[in-house]
Amino acid sequence: MAIKNLLALVVLLSVLGVSVAFPKLIPNFDYYQSKCPDAERIVRRVTEQYVSRKPSLAASLLRMHFHDCFVRGCDGSVLLKTPKNDAERNAIPNLTLRGFEVVDAAKTALEKKCPNLVSCADVLALVARDAVAVIKGPWWPVPLGRRDGRISKLTDALQNLPSPFADIKTLKKNFADKGLNAKDLVVLSGGHTIGISSCALVNTRIYNFTGKGDFDPSMNPSYVRALKKKCSPTDFKSVLEMDPGSAKKFDPHYFTAVAQKKGLFISDSTLLDDLDTKLYVQTANEVTFNKDFSDSMVKLGKVQILTGKNGEIRKKCAFVN
Numbered sequence: 001m002a003i004k005n006l007l008a009l010v011v012l013l014s015v016l017g018v019s020v021a022f023p024k025l026i027p028n029f030d031y032y033q034s035k036c037p038d039a040e041r042i043v044r045r046v047t048e049q050y051v052s053r054k055p056s057l058a059a060s061l062l063r064m065h066f067h068d069c070f071v072r073g074c075d076g077s078v079l080l081k082t083p084k085n086d087a088e089r090n091a092i093p094n095l096t097l098r099g100f101e102v103v104d105a106a107k108t109a110l111e112k113k114c115p116n117l118v119s120c121a122d123v124l125a126l127v128a129r130d131a132v133a134v135i136k137g138p139w140w141p142v143p144l145g146r147r148d149g150r151i152s153k154l155t156d157a158l159q160n161l162p163s164p165f166a167d168i169k170t171l172k173k174n175f176a177d178k179g180l181n182a183k184d185l186v187v188l189s190g191g192h193t194i195g196i197s198s199c200a201l202v203n204t205r206i207y208n209f210t211g212k213g214d215f216d217p218s219m220n221p222s223y224v225r226a227l228k229k230k231c232s233p234t235d236f237k238s239v240l241e242m243d244p245g246s247a248k249k250f251d252p253h254y255f256t257a258v259a260q261k262k263g264l265f266i267s268d269s270t271l272l273d274d275l276d277t278k279l280y281v282q283t284a285n286e287v288t289f290n291k292d293f294s295d296s297m298v299k300l301g302k303v304q305i306l307t308g309k310n311g312e313i314r315k316k317c318a319f320v321n
Contacts, residue, residue, distance in 0.1 A: 031122075031144035036114035039144075043123060046106040047130040050099075055248065058131040059194040060098040065128035066188070066300065067094055068121070070178060071160045073304025075149030076121035079103060079317040082152060091157035096198075100318075103127055107317050120317035121146035125301050135194065137250030140294035142301060147311030150320045164201055164265035168273045178303045184296040186277040189268065190289055193254035195242035197264060199231035202240065205266065207233050218269045220261035240264060255284040 032039040051057045068078040071088050078088045079100065088094055103124050110118045122144050133139045162174045175185045206227050209216045215224045223244075230238055241247035242264045243254040258281050263269035271277040312321055 028143055028145060029141055032114075032118060036110070036117050038113060039110060039118050039122075040126060040142075042109050042113060043106045043126040044130045046109055047102060047127050048134055050102045050105070051131045051134040055135050056196070057099050057102060058135045058137070058250075059191075059196065061102060061124075061128045061131040062191055063195070064097050064099055064103075065124050066191070067097065067157070067161060068124055069300050069303045070162065070174075071157050072149055072151065073306065074121050074125060074146055074301055075304070075306050075311060076119060076124055076146075076314065076317060077149040077152040078157075079120055079124065080149075080152035080320065081318045086154045087152040088154060088157040089152070091154045091161070093161045093163075094157055099127075099131075102131070103317055111315065116313055116315065118313070119146050119148045119311075120314050121148050121305070123317070129297070132194075132250060135248075135250055137194070138290040138294045140297045143298065145307055147306040147308075148314045148317075148320075149306060149311050162267065164197075164267045166267050166270070168270040168277065171267060171270065172274070178300075180296070180299060180303070182274065182276045183280065183292070184299060186271055186280045187289070187292045187296045188300065189271060190252065190254050190284070190293060192242040192264075192268060193252070194247060194250050196247060197240050197242055198236065199238045199240060200236035202227060202264060203231055203233060203236065206231065216266070216269070218261060218266075218272075219263075223260075223262040242268070252284045252286055252289040255281045255289070 047061075051061075064078060065074075067088070068074055068076060071077060078094065078097070080087050081089070089097060089100075103120065106123050106127055107118070107120055110123065122142075125142050125144075125146070129140055129142050160174075162171055166174070171185055172182055175181065180188075205219070206215045206224050207213070215221075226244075227240070230240060243257055244262060246253035246257075257263065258268055258271055261269065261272075263271070271281050315321055
C-alpha cells in the first residue's frame with residue numbers, strides 16, 4: 001500500500017511540474033539485522049582475537065581500509081589477487097599492507113553463519129573500526145550494505161593513493177576527488193598516530209633532500225638528528241614510528257609532533273602549509289579529534305560504494321566469484 005501511495009505522489013508531483021529524485025541507495029546501519037543479526041558481533045570477535053595478540057595490526061587494518069576506499073571506492077578490491085599479480089595489493093604502496101588474514105578469518109566465520117550475505121567490503125570496514133576500538137581508539141558507526149568489486153588493478157592504486165611525498169595542494173585534490181574536504185584530510189592524517197614506516201621513505205628527506213647532502217628545511221633539526229641515529233644512509237628496512245613516543249596509543253599526540261615540525265612524511269609536514277589544516281593541527285585535542293575522526297571515517301566508508309545489483313558478494317575475499 002505504501003508503494004502505491006508513493007507512486008501516486010510521484011505522478012501527482014510530475015503533473016504539477018515538480019521534479020522528483022529518488023534517494024540514492026546507500027549503506028545503512030541495520031542492513032544485516034534481519035538477514036544476519038550476528039554479523040557485527042562475529043567480525044568483532046574475530047578482530048579482537050587477532051588484534052589483542054598483535055596490537056600493531058590496528059594501524060595496518062585501518063590503513064588497508066583507507067587504501068581500499070581511495071581506489072575504486074570501498075569495494076574490497078584491495079583484497080583481490082590476480083593470476084598476473086597486477087592487482088591493487090601488488091602496487092608498491094600496498095606491498096606493506098598487513099592483516100589480510102584477519103579479514104579472511106572474519107569472512108570465513110560469517111560464511112559459516114550467514115553464507116553469501118556479507119560482502120568483503122563490509123567486513124574490511126568493520127574490521128578496521130573494531131581493530132582501532134581494541135587499542136582503545138575511537139569507535140564509529142559503520143553503515144553496511146556495500147557490494148564487492150570485481151576489478152582490481154595495480155595501476156589504479158598508483159594513480160589514486162595519496163603519496164607520502166605529496167604537498168598540501170596535491171593532497172587536497174586527492175581528497176576532493178573522493179568527496180572529502182580539507183578537514184577530512186587533516187583528521188584522517190591523524191590516523192598516523194598509530195602508524196609505522198621505514199627508513200626507506202625518509203632517507204632522502206634527511207640525507208639528500210635537494211641533491212646537495214642536505215635535509216628538508218621544513219623538519220625540526222633535532223628530529224632529523226634523531227632519525228639519522230636510527231637510519232643510516234643505506235638503511236632502508238629499519239622501522240620508524242610515525243608518532244614519536246606515542247605510536248602505540250591512539251591520541252592527538254600526532255598533531256603535537258607535526259606542529260613541532262616532526263612529521264615523518266612530507267605529507268605530514270605539509271599540513272602546516274594550509275591555514276585550515278594548520279589551525280586543526282595546532283588546536284586538536286582528544287575530545288575533538290576522536291569525534292572528528294569518527295565522522296570522517298563514516299564519510300570515507302561511503303566513497304564510491306557499490307550497492308543494489310552492482311558488484312557481487314564474494315565467497316572468498318581474495319577472488320571474484
